[in-house]
Each structure stands twice: as structure tokens, then as C-alpha cells.
Amino acid sequence: MTAATPAVPVPVREGRRPHPWVRFGVRRLGRLLVSMWVLLTASFLMLHAIPGDPVRAALGPTAPADLVAAKRESLGLDDPLWQQYLHFVHGFLTGDLGESLLSRLPVSDVIAQRLPATLWLAVLGFLFAVAIAVPLGTAAGVLTRRGHGRRTELAFTTSSVVLGTVPDFMIGVGLVYVFGIRLAWLPVAGNDTPSAYVLPVIALGIGPGVILARIIRVELVSVLQADFVRTARAKRLPRRTVYLGHALPNALTAALTLGGLLLGAMVAGTVLVENVFAWPGLGSTIVGSILNKDYPVVQGIVLVYGVAVLVTNTLVDVALALLDPRSLIRED
Amino acid sequence: MSSLSRIWRSPLGATTAALSLGVLVLAVVAPVLWSDRASAIDTDHLLAGPSADHWAGTDSLGRDIVFRTLVATRLSVELALLSTAIGVVVGLVLGTAPLLLGKHLGRLVSAAVNIAVAFPGLLLALFFAVVFGVGATGAVLAIGLAGAPTFARLAQTLVAGVASREYVAAARIAGVGRVRVLLRHVLPNIAEPLVVNATIGAGGALLAFAGLSFLGLGVQAPAYDWGRLLYEGVGSLYVNAGAALAPGAAVLLAGLAFNLFGESVAKLVGVSTVVRQVPVAVARPGGAVDVPDTEEGDGDAAPSDVVLDVRELEVAFPGPDGRPVRPVRGVSFAVARGEAVGIVGESGSGKSLTALAVSRLVDDPGRVTAERIELLGADLQARDTRAQRQLLGTSLAMVFQDPMSSFNPTRRIGGQVAEGARHHQGLDRRAARERAVDRLRAVRIPEPEERSRQYPHEFSGGMRQRAMIAMGLMGSPALIVADEPTTALDVTVQQQVLDLLAAIRAADDVALVLISHDVSVVRDVCDRVLVMYAGRIVEDLPVARIDEALHPYARALIAAVPDMDTDLEQPLAVIPGRPVAPADVPPGCAYADRCPLASARCRAEDPPLLADATGHRVACWHAGEPSSRQELAEIAPSRLKLEPTRREEDQVSADSTGSTGGRR
Numbered sequence: 001m002t003a004a005t006p007a008v009p010v011p012v013r014e015g016r017r018p019h020p021w022v023r024f025g026v027r028r029l030g031r032l033l034v035s036m037w038v039l040l041t042a043s044f045l046m047l048h049a050i051p052g053d054p055v056r057a058a059l060g061p062t063a064p065a066d067l068v069a070a071k072r073e074s075l076g077l078d079d080p081l082w083q084q085y086l087h088f089v090h091g092f093l094t095g096d097l098g099e100s101l102l103s104r105l106p107v108s109d110v111i112a113q114r115l116p117a118t119l120w121l122a123v124l125g126f127l128f129a130v131a132i133a134v135p136l137g138t139a140a141g142v143l144t145r146r147g148h149g150r151r152t153e154l155a156f157t158t159s160s161v162v163l164g165t166v167p168d169f170m171i172g173v174g175l176v177y178v179f180g181i182r183l184a185w186l187p188v189a190g191n192d193t194p195s196a197y198v199l200p201v202i203a204l205g206i207g208p209g210v211i212l213a214r215i216i217r218v219e220l221v222s223v224l225q226a227d228f229v230r231t232a233r234a235k236r237l238p239r240r241t242v243y244l245g246h247a248l249p250n251a252l253t254a255a256l257t258l259g260g261l262l263l264g265a266m267v268a269g270t271v272l273v274e275n276v277f278a279w280p281g282l283g284s285t286i287v288g289s290i291l292n293k294d295y296p297v298v299q300g301i302v303l304v305y306g307v308a309v310l311v312t313n314t315l316v317d318v319a320l321a322l323l324d325p326r327s328l329i330r331e332d
Numbered sequence: 333m334s335s336l337s338r339i340w341r342s343p344l345g346a347t348t349a350a351l352s353l354g355v356l357v358l359a360v361v362a363p364v365l366w367s368d369r370a371s372a373i374d375t376d377h378l379l380a381g382p383s384a385d386h387w388a389g390t391d392s393l394g395r396d397i398v399f400r401t402l403v404a405t406r407l408s409v410e411l412a413l414l415s416t417a418i419g420v421v422v423g424l425v426l427g428t429a430p431l432l433l434g435k436h437l438g439r440l441v442s443a444a445v446n447i448a449v450a451f452p453g454l455l456l457a458l459f460f461a462v463v464f465g466v467g468a469t470g471a472v473l474a475i476g477l478a479g480a481p482t483f484a485r486l487a488q489t490l491v492a493g494v495a496s497r498e499y500v501a502a503a504r505i506a507g508v509g510r511v512r513v514l515l516r517h518v519l520p521n522i523a524e525p526l527v528v529n530a531t532i533g534a535g536g537a538l539l540a541f542a543g544l545s546f547l548g549l550g551v552q553a554p555a556y557d558w559g560r561l562l563y564e565g566v567g568s569l570y571v572n573a574g575a576a577l578a579p580g581a582a583v584l585l586a587g588l589a590f591n592l593f594g595e596s597v598a599k600l601v602g603v604s605t606v607v608r609q610v611p612v613a614v615a616r617p618g619g620a621v622d623v624p625d626t627e628e629g630d631g632d633a634a635p636s637d638v639v640l641d642v643r644e645l646e647v648a649f650p651g652p653d654g655r656p657v658r659p660v661r662g663v664s665f666a667v668a669r670g671e672a673v674g675i676v677g678e679s680g681s682g683k684s685l686t687a688l689a690v691s692r693l694v695d696d697p698g699r700v701t702a703e704r705i706e707l708l709g710a711d712l713q714a715r716d717t718r719a720q721r722q723l724l725g726t727s728l729a730m731v732f733q734d735p736m737s738s739f740n741p742t743r744r745i746g747g748q749v750a751e752g753a754r755h756h757q758g759l760d761r762r763a764a765r766e767r768a769v770d771r772l773r774a775v776r777i778p779e780p781e782e783r784s785r786q787y788p789h790e791f792s793g794g795m796r797q798r799a800m801i802a803m804g805l806m807g808s809p810a811l812i813v814a815d816e817p818t819t820a821l822d823v824t825v826q827q828q829v830l831d832l833l834a835a836i837r838a839a840d841d842v843a844l845v846l847i848s849h850d851v852s853v854v855r856d857v858c859d860r861v862l863v864m865y866a867g868r869i870v871e872d873l874p875v876a877r878i879d880e881a882l883h884p885y886a887r888a889l890i891a892a893v894p895d896m897d898t899d900l901e902q903p904l905a906v907i908p909g910r911p912v913a914p915a916d917v918p919p920g921c922a923y924a925d926r927c928p929l930a931s932a933r934c935r936a937e938d939p940p941l942l943a944d945a946t947g948h949r950v951a952c953w954h955a956g957e958p959s960s961r962q963e964l965a966e967i968a969p970s971r972l973k974l975e976p977t978r979r980e981e982d983q984v985s986a987d988s989t990g991s992t993g994g995r996r
Contacts, residue, residue, distance in 0.1 A: 035447050042459070049463045148696065158344075165591055167539045169546055170580055173566055177573055227737035233693055234732075235752035235803070236725035246740050253742065261452075268452035272543055276566075287547050290462055298462050305455050313450055324742050325787045 024321055032314050039306040043299050044088045048081070050295070058101045058293040071101070075296075097300040102292060107300035110285065115304065117191055118281030122270050122308075124197060125204030126263060132209040133259075134252075137216025141251065142243060144217065145224045157214065164211040168269045172203035172276035189278040200277045204269055208262045215258050219251035226250070253324040260316030264309045271305075338600050345596040351589035352531075359409040362402040370399040382574045389572040391564060400561055401578045408557040409586070411472055411550075412538040418476025419537070420530050423483025428491055431518065432510050442488060448481035456481070457540060461549050468557075471550040475540050479533055486529055490522035528598045535591030542583045558583045639811045639843040640667040640690060643703035647685050647867075650697050651915055659914035660685050661867040664703075664941070667811065670841035672834075674854030674875070676889065677864035678911045683847045686864070687815050690845075691730055692716075708810055725756035729804020731814040731833075735796035735821075739788035745799050746772075746784025753806040764806075771802040775832060794825030798832060805836065812836070815847045830857055851878075851893045863889060866912040866922035869941055872949035882948075882955040885923045921953070929954040 047054060055071045056063070075098070076084055091097060097107035144153040179199060180188030187196040223229065224247050232246040274283030282301050289297040340346050373393050377383075380390045389397055426445055430438030448456070456478035457471075464470035494500060500517050508516075538558075544550035545559020546566070553560070558579040565576030647660035660682040667673050675683045689700045692712055705712040710723055732738040740748055749771060750764035759767065765784070772780035775798040788796060797817060804812055814833060818826035834857055837844050848854050854861050855875055863871040863886040871883040881887045888907045909926035912918065920937055924930040933953050941951040 035450065038444070038447050046459060046463055051465075145696075161592065161595070162588060165535075165539070165588055166584060167543055169543060170562075170584065173562075173569070173576060173580065177569060177576070181570060181573070227732060227734055228740040230693060231730070231732065231738045231748075231800075231803075232740070232751075233695075234691065234730040235755075236721040237751065237755055238721075241755070246743075249742050250740065264450065265452040265454070268454035268458075271454060271458065272547065275547055286458065287549065290458070291466060291548060295462070302455070302459055302462075306451065309451055309455065325789070 020325075021321075028314060028317055032310060035310050036307070039303065039310065040089060040092055041085075043302050043306070044085055046302070047295050047299055054293070054295050055101070058295065092303070097303070098296040100289075100297050101294050103294075107296050110297055111282065111300055111304055114280065114282045114285050117279060118270050118274065118283060120191075120197075121200055121204060121274065121279060121281060122267055124201045125266055125270070125273075126208075128201050128205035129209035129212055129262075129266070132206070133212035133216060134248075136210070137213035137251075137255070138220060138243070138248060140213065140217040141220030141224070145221050156217065160210040160214045164207050164214065166207060167272070168203050168207050169272035169276050171206060172200065172273050175199045175203055176276065191279060196277075200273050200279060203276065204266060204273045208266055208269075212255060212259050212262060215255045216251055219254040220247060223247045223251045223254075249323060253320060256316060256320050256323065260313055260320075263312050263316065267305060267308050267312060342596060342600065344592060345600065348589050348593035348596060351585065352593045355405065355409060355586045355589060358402065359406040363406045366399045366403050369396060370403040371395060381572050389574040391575055392568065397561070397565070397572075397575050397578045400556065401558065401582050404556050404558050404561055404579065405582070405586075407468075407551065407555065408538060408541065408559070408583070411468060411541050411557060412534055415472045415474075415476035415541070416479065416530055416534045416537045418473065419479030419533060420483050420526065422477060422480035423485075424487050424526075426480060426484035427487025428514055428518070430488070431491055431495060431514055445481050445484045445488065449485050451481075453478045453482070453536075453540065454543065457544060458549075461544065466549050466552070468551045468555065471541065471544045475537055475544065478540075479537065483526075483529070483533070487522070487526070490525055491518055494518050494521045525598075528594055530594075531597065532591055532594030535587045535589070535594065538590060539583060539587040542587075558586075637668045638666050638706075639669050639671075639708060640845070641704055641706040642666065642686075642690055643705075645686065645689055645700070645702040645705065647682070647689050647694055648699045648701070656699070657915040658917070659867050660689060661917070663864070663867070663869055665862055665869065665872065667843045667845060669810070669843055670837065671860065672837060672844040672846060672858040674846045674848060674858035674861045675864055676848055676851055676854050676861060678849060678889075678907075680866075680911045680914065681864040682867035682914070683849075683864045684815050687813050687845060687847050691728060691813055692724060693730070722756045725752050726807025727810045729801070729807075729809040729812045731797065731800050731804060731812060731817045733816040733819050735793060735800050736788065738800060739796060741788055744785055744787055745791065748788075749784070749799060749803045749806060752803065756807065767806060768802070771805045772799060774805060775799070775802040777802070792825075793821050794828055797821060797825075797829050801829075801832060801836070808840070809842055811843045811845065813845045813847075816849070817846070818853065819849075826853075833857065851890055866917055867914060868922070868951065869949070870923065870951045872941070872943075872947075874948070877948070882950045883952045884927050884929050884954065886950075921951075929957060 050057070053068070053072075055068050055075065055077065059068055059071065072078055076087055079087070095108055097111070099106050100110060103110075140152070140156045143149045144156070176188045176199065179186045186198050187193060188199065190196055191200075224243075226247075228250075229242060229247055232242045237245070270279075270281065271283035271286065273279065274281045275287055278284065282304060286298060286301040286305075289295075289301070338345075340349065373395060374390060375393075377390045382389050391397060391400070426441055429441035432438075433441065453475075457474045460474035460477050461470055464473045495518060500513060503513050503517050541550060541557065542559035542562060545557055546563045548563060551557045551560045556564075561579035562576055562583065565572075565574075565579060568575050643664045645660055645663040646658060648656040648658045651657040659680075663682070663686050665673070675686065677683045685694065685698075688694050689702075690705055690707075690712070692700075694700050700713075702713060707723065708727055710720065712720070712724075714720060739745070746765060746768050750759075750761075750768035753759045753764045753767060754761065757764075769780045769784050772784055777783050777795055777798055783791070783795075791799065801812075812833065817833070818829050821829060830853065833844060833846075836842055844857070846854060846858055851861075855878060858875050861871075861873060861875050861878060862869050863881070863883065865885050871881055871886040873881060873886075878890060881890055885907070892907060907926060912922045912925070918925065918935070920933075920935040921927070921930070921939055924934040927934065931953065937953075939951045939953045941949050943949040
């Protein structure tokens, strides 16, 4: 059997080096794994970096000593550090994140129950940000391209800087006051009805949205001066095709790099926004758990946020590679 | 110091600087002045709304919100500055690690910083808040350390920029220790951007602190900062909105003030190093004699044979002082079917803009005016219509200077070549693609089928330029406008591209307008050459008679090209002086300042472009004087020199009748 099949060379494309996509995939996956490992180790060490006995801290000074000892025993805190570490990594890989010190529920159950609400909020917030950023940034870019609309530019830049600097939770509080209390148009807590999504999504997305719009404008203005836009015009394409077909994708490529960071920040932004709107997601859970010193839950949720950020960044890089094939061959 | 005064002069800088200063002063004086009133309990007014006594109402113990907010300034600012300081110091230590620890350890630290930077600050702050515990101390450490990776990244970049400079290398070679190099040579040079960013960071820290306190993880009662007040205020939002409004406004104002102050300083400091692109000069259009119509000059070709007809073309841009700058000033020429016309001149002579203007590619704010611009008899000055786009899209091909930047980097070559045909020739995607492949084959791109699926960066420079030509051949061009098509290419590839253009011309009787600063290229390819100077055509003559050029500038330009007879012992000939800036065209002949023949008339009156019987056009009062090139060479200061003075030029000019005095 083996003798009958001649050694067929792997069809490497055109006999050159591995395909750029393969090399990109390997490189990017490697980076993701290393970052994951750092994250895992950091959240493991977090528990051990807490001064004093975390179990004692969680159960309170009045808890009987044998209860604390039993708890330490069950958490494996008396084992050698390396053994605990292996146990922790193994648990992470098999989806076992320990159990809550207080409710005794498995942490993975807590997360599974709370994650969807946060995910929805983050995804909708991001979509909202993009939905305002792309048209706003494009319009501002076209209006303020070389030598145009100095005043528009000043107004746009100033207002977007100010709006982009206001923290999302303060926008949230403002929205609650105006639309929830004064006007009483929209619900301000929970996620029971579709209308309850409106304010949290706006609070989360508007800041990143205007920042992204600003980046898109700056990029578009510079792309509109590029030679290839002149080429597109030399082909006498309709204006719309020149702006949206040639200029915008290139502006978005650059905007995406910075937008990726923004997306990561939005994942974290959900923590504050959730606390404004009593959103039943991970954000309100982690804050409650920090205050109650329920460390396994905190550890688990930190891991989830961290993984979410890392995965987001990787997806952004992949999207970047799809939009701009040059980034495939760019070494980091 | 001067940058400081400039900050005061910019409205945003002055406002934010004043606000930041105000916040700092308040932080010092507020607790001294109002601590008592801030903690005075008024049991008659618990959770009261705004009133004359309490402008923003009271909290649950009846304490005045406004005074509490004012007093909270100190703690809020203190905590923010403290955590910024922690962030900067830790960031600096991490960021300078590569310098201090050497290559390998340093690389490890950089890698760690790169991973940490990927995580949002708030997430890091939560992480550290768990480690350091809930409370003000924990929050300061948490926000400080959460900001450290960003500062580390910044320090890395700054240090890398400074560390490669000569004086650092010299200090190292001289055996100066690493720490000493860092403290004496590196830190002082990166201090400015670091401080600016720390200011921005302080604003961010202030807002982040409010966030942590708002979550209940920051300052704990009975101490209070703005975040804590906000946290308490939001709890009573339904009863007294003022309790949330006052501290919220304070946080925002202070945070924005620090943040924007830093930003405007950064902007001003950054801008001061960038030279303004538009030359600040006064346009002097007055005094220039209008170019008379030169019917005879371009009337040679029969009307039906004229592909491009341009009369009195002008391009103007708004100048820095509002008056228009005119880089192209009254250019008239015609191109016959199959004719190749070269336009030569130094940079700034307006040759490229002329090409863009006749192709309708001058973008706002540039203005193109002309008596006539006609392509194949169609008026190109008419409004942009579909029919006109179609005519231009199929009959006029453009080839630009830099084939790398002239292709959209994110699209495949084939699609870009095919695109125009889909719009103008009504081809569907497939048909357009097939034609594109065929056209790529026609410009001798190997394996056009495969190549059409590649991206611009996968093409060599010469191939990209040929693909650009293929793009123009999608229609049936009557005219190719090539703007410095070989300048960005390797010498070996230049000839291929020129040969290709010549072959296309010969095959389909396509006219060619070739813009070049290289007389020898034009001599190779073209039938006729237009010499441009300062936005005007100064001479128009057949290439075959190029050695009989009459205009001193044209002669100098031609003489500047070394040939086989050039004496290599001698320095190469150059034209002394500098080209005239479009914003600063003098009255009279623009070349007069550099011209060895210039007389008083030249400086007063701009010579018209006049044609002789053969259609040879020249614009010079002294055209053809002295008659031979040798004589001209003798009087012209054609030795290499940088900036000849006016006096020197006057001394050597043959018939100088005395200087007309300073022009400025």
C-alpha cells in the first residue's frame, strides 16, 4: 500500500514559500496562544497575589477556622503552587473554572448564564458604533477633503473629541436621567424588553462611534489625496464609485487597526454600562463578586473578558488581512 | 518658551490651560475654605432638590452637594496625579528595559508589554483592583499599573528613536554606563513628549477613577472624591438629579481640561516641526503681458486631425493670502492624431498640472479656465456628463508617474484594469475581465491570466506601469497622457516602457503627450517638444530641430543633458538659480532672473509666444541671440554653482542695460 503510492509532493503553490495566508495564520495563531497563556497565568497568579488568605477574606473574620481550612482544602490551596497551576490550566481547558465561594455554583454555570446578555450588549453596541461612524466619518471626510470645509472640520473635530472623551457610564447616567426619568420614554434597567436595549447600546456605542468617525475622516482625507484615487478618477468612474469603491475601503483598513483597540475597550466598557443599567450580564456580576471577594468567580470572568479581547483582536487582524492583502506579508 | 506662548494664543489651548490651572488651584484651596460647609449636616433638608441655600441640593445626610463637589477636587486630582505618576514611572522602567537590560531580556519585556497593551485599561484596572483590594489605595495602584503598558509602549518608541542617534552611540562607545546613558542622554530628549502624554493621561486617570469609584471599587465612605459623589448621586437620581449632575460635571470638566490641554500642547509641539506646505508668498500676477493668440502656430494640422486642442489654459489655486496662485498661465497647444508631443521643464514649471488640467483631473480647490479644451472636437469644459465621462474614459488614457501608488493596493490588478470598461463600454464582469487579460497580454505581461488575479504589490515596478498602460488600452484611446511615466522606474525598465508606448502609438495612430523633466527621453520618443517655464510655454519646436532652440532656457535645458561628447573632466552644466515659485512670478519674463541675456525689457514685459513660418514658437525678446550654442555657453555661467547672485548674472549678461532694481 505504502509502496504503491509514490511520494507526491505537497502542492505548495507554484513551488514557492508557503502561501502567505498559511504563514499569516500560523504567525497569528502563535501570538494568540502565547497571549492566552499569559492571560491564564496572570489570572492564576491574581488569586495568589492577594495579600492574606483569600478564603478568610471571603468568608469573613468571624468564620470558624475549620470551615476556612476545609474550604482551602477543597480549593486545593494547600497544594504546591505548580500543582495548583497544572490543576488550574487543566480546569480551564476542560471548562472547569471552580465554584463560587458564596453560592457554591460552578463558575462556568454563572458565566454561561450571564454571558449572553453581555455579548448582546457588546455586539449591538459595536454595530451601533460602526453604523454611526462609517456614514459620519465618510461624509465628514468628503466634505473636508483638501481645502474644503475648514469650519465643518473644526466643528466636527471638536465635538467628536469632546463626545469621545466622556466616559460611557456618564453618558449612560445622562441618558437615564433624560430619557428614563424626565421624559420616561425608555426603560432604564434590565433587558426584558427590546426597548430596554436602546439606552445601554447608545451609551456603550456613541463614544467609540464618534472616535471611529474621526479616524475614518482623517484616513479618508489622506486617502482621497492618494495617487490611486486620481487613477480611479482618470478612469472616469462615477464619484460614488470613487469614494465608496476605492477610497473608503482603504480608509477603513487604517481605521480598523485603531478600531480594533476600540472594540477591545468596548468589551471592557460593558462593565460600567451594565452597572448603570442593572444589566444582568458579566459586568454587574464581576463587580458584585469583587466587592464580595468571591475570587473564583472574579477569576473566571476576568478570563472570559481577556479571551474575548484576544479573540476580538485576532478577528480584527483577519479582517484587516482580508481588506488589505499587503498586511499578510508585513512582518510584525 | 515660544511654544508656551503659542498655546496661550490658540483658543482651545488657552481655554483648557486656564481650566486645568483653575482645577489645580481649586484642589489646593477648596478643602481649606469649604471643608466645614461640605460636612455640615442639615437634617431639615435630606435629599433636597436645588434651592437658594443648596444650589445642587443635598445628599442623604443633608450635606450641600456643591461644596462637597468643590472639596472633592483635591482628593480626585491627588488620586489621578498619583496614579498617573505610577503609570509613567512603571511605564518608563518597562519601556527603557531594552536599553538597560540588553537585547534578550529587553525583548522579553517588550513582548510582555505588547501583550499587556492589547488589553483595555479598564480590564487591567479591575484585575489590579482585585489584587490590591477595594479602596483608594488599591484603585490608585490599579489605575496606575493599568496605564503603565501604554506609557511603556510610548517610552519604547521614544527611546528607540533617540537611542539610534549618533550622540547616544558615541556615549556608549566611550564606555558610558547604561544607566548614565539613559539619565544623561536619553531621558532629557524624550521628556517633552512624555510630559505631554502624562498630561493627557492625567485626564484619562481622572475619568477612570470616577469609573472605579462609580462601581464602588474606588474611594470608600466617609472619604469622597468626585466618583464617589457620583456613585451616591446616581443612587438618588430620581429624587435629586443635582447630586449626580454636580460631581459629574466636575469630573467631565476637569478630565476634558487636562486631556484637551495635553492634546493641544501635543498638536502645537508637533506642528512646530512641520514646514507649511503652501509657500507663504504674495502672488504677483499683475504686469504680466497676456499671451497673444497664436493661431498660426497650431493651425498646421487639419481640424479633423486634431486630437487635443488647448487654448489659453490657466490653472489657479487659492493662495495663502486669498489671492489666487497660478501655476499654469495661458498655455496653448494642439496635438494631432498619432503625434507625440513632449512637455519638458523643471519641477514647478506647470507641466504636470497642464496634463492634469487637459484631462479634467485637477481637483478642488484648483480652478481650470481656458478659451478652449477640446478632445476629438468635444468641449471638455462643459459640465461633467455621462457622455463626457464616457468619451474621456475610452478615448483618453492616463499613465502616472508612480505605478506603485497609482494602483489601489486593496484590489486585484485585473479588476482595476477592467473597471473602467464596465462603466463605459457596458461590458459585464466576465467580458471586462477577459478584455483586461487580453490587454495585459498586449502590454507583454507574462501569464496575464494568473497575473490579473494578483495584487499591485505582487507586481514589479515596470510591470505595474505596463498594467497602467493596459488600463488605458481598455477603450480605444486617441490620446495617451503620460506624466513622467519612467521617472520612478529602474533605468533598465524605463526603455521597455518607452518602447511599449512607441509601439502602441505606431500600431493605432494614438497621440501621445509625454511629460518629462528629461530632455533625452523626449528626444527619443517625441515628434515635437514644448518647453515650459513658470506656467508658460516658452518654446515649441520639432524634436528634429531641438539643437536649434532659440529660447535661452530651452537651450540651457538641452545643454544640461550630457551626451557622448560631454567633457567629463568638467563639472556638468546646470542652470543657475532656482525656478520661479508659482506664487511669486515676477512681472516681465519669468526667466529673466536666471537669464544671461536678460535686459530691462525682459524684466518689464513678458514676451509673447510667437510662431515663425514653420510653426516653431518661441517666447523671448532675445530669441536666438547670440546665434551659436558655443557663444551662449561662453557667456552663460554653466559651471556648477548653488546660488549665483543677481550682480554676477548682470555682469556676465551680454547686453545688460543695468539692473532694474530689486523686485521684492
